[in-house]
Amino acid sequence: MRKFLFVFSVLLAQTGLAQAKDDVVVVLDSGDARITLINQDTRQPIGSFATGKEPHHLMATPNNQDLIVANAVSGDLMLLNPQTGKPIGNVPNIPDPYQIGFSPDHRWFVVNCLRLNRVDIYSYDQGKFLLAKRIPLKSLPSHMAFTADSKTVYISLQETNSVAAIDLPTQTVMWTLKVGETPAGLWLTPGDKTLLVALTGSDAVVAVDPRTRTVFKRIVTGKAAHNFRSMADGRHVLVSNRVSDTISILDMDTLTKVGDITGLRPGPDDMELSADRRWLWVTFRFARSVGVIDMDTRKLVDVIPVGKSPHGIYFYNRAPFYDNLPPLSTLALQQAASLQLKPTPTIAATR
Numbered sequence: 001m002r003k004f005l006f007v008f009s010v011l012l013a014q015t016g017l018a019q020a021k022d023d024v025v026v027v028l029d030s031g032d033a034r035i036t037l038i039n040q041d042t043r044q045p046i047g048s049f050a051t052g053k054e055p056h057h058l059m060a061t062p063n064n065q066d067l068i069v070a071n072a073v074s075g076d077l078m079l080l081n082p083q084t085g086k087p088i089g090n091v092p093n094i095p096d097p098y099q100i101g102f103s104p105d106h107r108w109f110v111v112n113c114l115r116l117n118r119v120d121i122y123s124y125d126q127g128k129f130l131l132a133k134r135i136p137l138k139s140l141p142s143h144m145a146f147t148a149d150s151k152t153v154y155i156s157l158q159e160t161n162s163v164a165a166i167d168l169p170t171q172t173v174m175w176t177l178k179v180g181e182t183p184a185g186l187w188l189t190p191g192d193k194t195l196l197v198a199l200t201g202s203d204a205v206v207a208v209d210p211r212t213r214t215v216f217k218r219i220v221t222g223k224a225a226h227n228f229r230s231m232a233d234g235r236h237v238l239v240s241n242r243v244s245d246t247i248s249i250l251d252m253d254t255l256t257k258v259g260d261i262t263g264l265r266p267g268p269d270d271m272e273l274s275a276d277r278r279w280l281w282v283t284f285r286f287a288r289s290v291g292v293i294d295m296d297t298r299k300l301v302d303v304i305p306v307g308k309s310p311h312g313i314y315f316y317n318r319a320p321f322y323d324n325l326p327p328l329s330t331l332a333l334q335q336a337a338s339l340q341l342k343p344t345p346t347i348a349a350t351r
Contacts, residue, residue, distance in 0.1 A: 029307025070097035133171035229271035232319035
């Protein structure tokens with residue numbers, strides 16, 4: 001009986017730990033070169049620690065075992081436990097990783113080198129990064145979006161007011177297109193039908209037809225439209241407006257604005273949505289804080305102080321992020337396996 005109670009207690013403790021792990025919110029304080037951890041339930045900071053210089057963006061590895069923090073100025077990737085937020089490793093010698101992304105088939109790891117005016121493409125295999133190609137791309141490559149078949153990645157070029165399309169199998173630029181003032185966030189609607197581009201230098205999102213390479217619609221949202229986040233309903237996407245201090249709701253079918261979330265702190269930027277789609281977390285880039293919005297009422301209900309210039313935000317138990325990406329298919333795996341790369345140095349994580 002005692003043995004049974006002991007085993008039961010251990011299992012109960014492990015279950016509680018697993019639940020606690022899902023509560024951690026990771027916030028990148030870019031201006032302080034630190035990470036703030038927040039308890040998702042109590043909405044209180046529970047700790048912070050140093051990173052490399054200018055951590056701007058973050059994302060989980062394809063197997064969800066690691067959370068990658070890209071330290072743009074330090075030139076390395078910091079690895080965290082995605083559930084606890086604790087550091088577990090490092091990938092050195094990744095120059096200027098401002099924005100990062102994995103292709104849907106998990107074959108390619110793309111790095112936008114904002115300061116270096118280039119895009120670096122790595123082959124990714126179980127934690128190892130193999131440099132495939134460095135592509136000069138002027139100027140200020142910022143955000144990215146992948147097609148569902150992993151053949152194309154679109155890159156916003158802030159200084160030249162353009163978007164570039166890169167063919168991933170050959171690592172070549174297929175075309176560039178002028179889209180408007182200081183493009184930043186990119187978003188593909190279901191079926192890769194439309195590429196949405198947030199214009200941070202203006203007050204709108206423009207709709208691009210990738211097939212005809214034309215801008216065919218302008219959707220006024222708010223000043224300094226910047227970044228996207230799916231509402232995980234297959235129909236609506238959010239865009240943050242950093243100067244208007246609002247978040248707009250766009251209908252991806254009609255390509256219209258159907259609502260605004262107002263009453264926010266200065267500089268709404270990156271967003272994360274709870275698994276039940278009830279709570280939207282947003283970093284306020286100009287207010288040293290993170291906000292929690294009740295999506296039932298579309299009201300800001302909590303503001304949590306963090307460090308300087310908070311940018312990326314992540315938590316493990318989140319709603320699906322993308323709208324155009326289906327689950328990894330056998331076809332995608334076959335396509336990835338058929339690709340041939342030139343031999344290049346391997347960069348592996350240290351733990």
